[in-house]
Amino acid sequence: MKRLDHLEHLDKQLVDELAQVTRETVRDELHRQARQQRRKAALYAASGAVALYAGAALALTVGLALAAGLPDWAAALITAVILAAIAYLLRGAARPRPEHPAGTATGEDRVHGATPPVGPPGGLGSVPYPPMPPTAPGAPRPEETDPENPHHRA
Structure with missing residues (x-):
């Protein structure tokens, strides 16, 4: 029994060491990735600043060329x-660009008379509510109704 208690202590110690090593490894990896992202962001910012000056020089050149005549x-x-x-x-x-969710606003829907759903104003791109079906749920479709028996009574 005493021997099992000793093994239990070793297991707890091993788990604690493993957790510590895992934390340090994850922290080191996150630091490395953050450093790479900061470098990339700085390069993009520098590129944007240089492009802004290049655009200003181009605009000045166009203006001076037009001013000649x-x-x-x-x-x-x-x-x-x-x-x-x-x-x-x-x-x-x-x-x-607004993307059409599966089953809405396709050419097949327009052929069968369903109108594509209209999105909310402001160009959000996606519809926050489900599209309205062409007929009420459970109601027979127009092609399923019998003109001879309009009330579906046998």
Whole structure:
């Protein structure tokens, strides 16, 4: 009996050591991954800053090229319109496209007369409620009704 108590103490000690090693390993791995992510974020930030300056230099070049043949105010206005158009196109490209959940808004639904569900205003992309069926649950479909017997009585 005394020998089993000693083994139980060894088991507890082994479990504690294993938990400690696991915690240290996980912590080291998380630190390594966080360091890599910080480095990647810093590189993306630097890339964005350099791209901003490159865009400003390009806009200045376009403005100066236009100013060679136009009044300065017209060159500045044309450059501003070009930049606004590019910003609008980029904004449109960045917007999420609405995805159609399985079984809704497919060509098959439109053939059978069901209308695709309309999403909430604001372009959220997904419908927060289930689509409305074309007929009430349990009601016979129009193609299943008998025109001779409209009340389904035998």
